[in-house]
Amino acid sequence: MSIRVYELAKELGCSSKEMVQKLNDLHVNVKGHMSAIGEETAEIVRHELLGKKEPEKKKQKSKKKAEEKNEARLKPLNLKVPVRVKDFAQKINKSVPEVIKKLITLKVMAAVNQTIDEETTRLLAQTFGFALEKELTKEETLLIKHKPSSDTKGMLTRSPVVTLMGHVDHGKTSLLDVLRESNITGKEAGGITQHIGAYEVKLPKGNVTFLDTPGHQAFTAMRSRGATITDIVIIVVAADDGLMPQTNEAINHAKAAGVPMIVAINKMDLPGADIDKVKRQLADVGLTSEDWGGSTITVEVSAKKKTGIKKLLEMILLEAEMLELKADPNWLAKGVIIESKLSRGSGPTATMLVQSGTLQLGDIFVCGLTHGKIKSLVNDQGVRLEKAGPSMPVEISGISDVPMAGDEFYVVEDEKKARDLSVGKNESLRQEKLMPAQRFILEDLFDRALEGKTQELKIIIKSDVQGSLEALSTSLEELGTKDISVNVIHSQVGGISESDVMLAIASDAVIIGFHVGIDNKAKEIAKKKGVDIRLYRIIYEVINDVRLSMEGLLEPTIRETFLARAKVLEVFKIGKLGKICGCMIVKGKFVRNAELVRLYRNDECLYEGKLESLKRYKDDVKEVGEGLECGIGLNKFDSMASDDIIECFKVEKIVRKL
Ligand code: GDP
Numbered sequence: 001m002s003i004r005v006y007e008l009a010k011e012l013g014c015s016s017k018e019m020v021q022k023l024n025d026l027h028v029n030v031k032g033h034m035s036a037i038g039e040e041t042a043e044i045v046r047h048e049l050l051g052k053k054e055p056e057k058k059k060q061k062s063k064k065k066a067e068e069k070n071e072a073r074l075k076p077l078n079l080k081v082p083v084r085v086k087d088f089a090q091k092i093n094k095s096v097p098e099v100i101k102k103l104i105t106l107k108v109m110a111a112v113n114q115t116i117d118e119e120t121t122r123l124l125a126q127t128f129g130f131a132l133e134k135e136l137t138k139e140e141t142l143l144i145k146h147k148p149s150s151d152t153k154g155m156l157t158r159s160p161v162v163t164l165m166g167h168v169d170h171g172k173t174s175l176l177d178v179l180r181e182s183n184i185t186g187k188e189a190g191g192i193t194q195h196i197g198a199y200e201v202k203l204p205k206g207n208v209t210f211l212d213t214p215g216h217q218a219f220t221a222m223r224s225r226g227a228t229i230t231d232i233v234i235i236v237v238a239a240d241d242g243l244m245p246q247t248n249e250a251i252n253h254a255k256a257a258g259v260p261m262i263v264a265i266n267k268m269d270l271p272g273a274d275i276d277k278v279k280r281q282l283a284d285v286g287l288t289s290e291d292w293g294g295s296t297i298t299v300e301v302s303a304k305k306k307t308g309i310k311k312l313l314e315m316i317l318l319e320a321e322m323l324e325l326k327a328d329p330n331w332l333a334k335g336v337i338i339e340s341k342l343s344r345g346s347g348p349t350a351t352m353l354v355q356s357g358t359l360q361l362g363d364i365f366v367c368g369l370t371h372g373k374i375k376s377l378v379n380d381q382g383v384r385l386e387k388a389g390p391s392m393p394v395e396i397s398g399i400s401d402v403p404m405a406g407d408e409f410y411v412v413e414d415e416k417k418a419r420d421l422s423v424g425k426n427e428s429l430r431q432e433k434l435m436p437a438q439r440f441i442l443e444d445l446f447d448r449a450l451e452g453k454t455q456e457l458k459i460i461i462k463s464d465v466q467g468s469l470e471a472l473s474t475s476l477e478e479l480g481t482k483d484i485s486v487n488v489i490h491s492q493v494g495g496i497s498e499s500d501v502m503l504a505i506a507s508d509a510v511i512i513g514f515h516v517g518i519d520n521k522a523k524e525i526a527k528k529k530g531v532d533i534r535l536y537r538i539i540y541e542v543i544n545d546v547r548l549s550m551e552g553l554l555e556p557t558i559r560e561t562f563l564a565r566a567k568v569l570e571v572f573k574i575g576k577l578g579k580i581c582g583c584m585i586v587k588g589k590f591v592r593n594a595e596l597v598r599l600y601r602n603d604e605c606l607y608e609g610k611l612e613s614l615k616r617y618k619d620d621v622k623e624v625g626e627g628l629e630c631g632i633g634l635n636k637f638d639s640m641a642s643d644d645i646i647e648c649f650k651v652e653k654i655v656r657k658l
Pocket of ligand 1: 167
């Protein structure tokens with residue numbers, strides 16, 4: 001049994017803020033009014049605040065009474081949140097000043113036209129005797145329509161959707177081409193093979209849909225937008241090369257998505273093919289092949305000699321059978337966009353994968369921020385269709401604008417609804433942009449666990465050497481308790497890349513960089529999406545931070561704000577001053593009193609510390625702007641070289657908000 005801080009505050013007649021203070025005085029670490037505390041702690045607080053403990057029986061009774069009273073008193077209030085103060089007042093039939101006054105008692109200052117968030121609305125509603133019930137958004141209502149309840153009557157088996165992933169040059173594209181040729185129908189009458197982002201292979205025992213964009217980046221990018229459309233991942237490994245960094249990355253991405261894998265060991269025609277080595281490496285990453293006593297299906301193939309292809313397809317169908325993939329074709333179609341473009345003749349076109357229902361010519365739909373009416377349906381053979389059922393990829397036209405890959409697609413009843421929905425979506429997107437992204441961050445771990453939201457801390461580790469990866473993974477996973485397990489979902493040598501950030505978004509993970517830097521694209525996305533990336537240089541500090549976060553004791557966040565980036569053009573030795581780099585400021589304004597400076601060489605961080613000097617010609621200067629040259633000296637560090645990147649940051653301590 002646990003109770004929220006605000007509930008206890010209300011029960012004892014004090015403000016949530018006072019309650020948080022009281023709890024902190026009692027060394028109970030709570031973050032805010034929504035934090036949950038145990039019944040025993042609550043009892044201690046009651047005792048402290050009321051001055052005496054109620055006898056056990058009476059306590060039980062009064063608690064029950066309070067609960068009953070609460071339930072009887074609170075009327076349900078159906079509202080869409082966030083809500084404007086004005087609209088809230090209107091909804092509950094109170095005057096605006098009355099509502100504002102109540103808000104002030106909740107320590108929230110809001111004007112008549114300002115919006116209040118869900119938590120505040122909930123509290124506010126309670127003070128007026130209402131229990132907030134969130135109104136479903138239009139999309140949510142629609143979604144319900146597209147989700148045939150537990151009724152499985154209309155469900156039919158659908159074909160699997162497969163993605164090929166693996167290291168570059170291991171043969172993904174070649175294999176996709178060969179697999180495509182195994183279509184029994186050959187080229188359909190009048191059709192010309194078209195690359196529409198996905199294709200279907202028809203086999204005597206069933207069909208398979210292959211996504212034509214190989215690689216885990218596309219897979220995870222889709223997933224980070226909430227769309228997991230792949231049922232089975234084929235990991236392609238070249239038999240002569242074995243598992244390479246991107247193979248491992250692909251495996252981790254598939255694992256994180258919980259998608260089953262089949263391993264295609266390609267290039268078996270090469271004399272250097274070493275099947276035992278590959279299977280040993282697979283076993284090392286937890287994919288022990290069946291003939292080695294494991295459960296991973298491995299198939300030896302050669303895209304060049306076209307051997308093993310039939311077996312691979314058979315294994316895909318077998319795996320699909322075990323997955324019991326089903327969809328109801330008698331429903332309004334729902335799907336996901338996998339590719340889109342603007343073509344001169346037919347305007348915006350997109351390839352969508354139908355996931356359930358049947359898509360028909362003339363259907364009216366909403367898709368991401370766009371909408372439209374299906375003008376044409378063309379399959380991967382260039383054949384015009386009248387309709388397309390589950391697991392079929394089709395190119396569609398008749399869209400108002402170009403949608404994005406990963407956008408969800410819904411057929412709706414009429415055009416007005418389609419327009420309303422896309423307008424609504426545009427509006428919520430605008431709202432979303434105004435609000436800063438808030439993802440899972442390490443400081444939140446404890447509170448989320450208390451609220452029952454997190455039982456698992458997922459971590460991605462990037463490091464400069466293999467040794468520290470292993471040491472870190474083991475030590476971190478050992479920190480797991482019965483309440484919160486620690487799971488390193490991906491660890492790899494190298495700088496933090498876009499792909500890592502996408503994986504973090506898709507899996508709600510925290511990224512830990514050890515002696516490595518972050519590439520610019522990754523930094524940009526992480527900032528935009530609020531991904532928690534932490535850079536460390538000492539193992540103990542990593543472990544300590546994670547441990548503290550699990551105990552809810554993590555100290556205030558140190559926020560680094562990027563100020564400027566300089567590129568080293570030349571390095572000079574200047575007498576006893578040591579070395580100075582002649583630099584060009586490529587971005588931002590470099591400032592003399594920046595709290596933190598880092599030097600990177602190929603994404604690897606070689607220096608972290610203070611700025612020693614900043615000069616324009618011979619003069620010390622306070623700042624140097626973009627496009628200008630300057631001299632930069634670092635504290636007790638002189639192994640800089642041309643093309644190194646030096647960045648400076650502002651460092652602030654962000655105190656945890658109550
Ligand atoms: P991807 O980067 O994984 O898409 O790999 P590609 O399909 O582009 O193949 C990379 C190279 O390997 C190309 O030169 C292919 O011709 C070659 N290749 C692909 N499959 C085989 C195979 O089974 N045997 C041999 N010998 N070469 C192959």
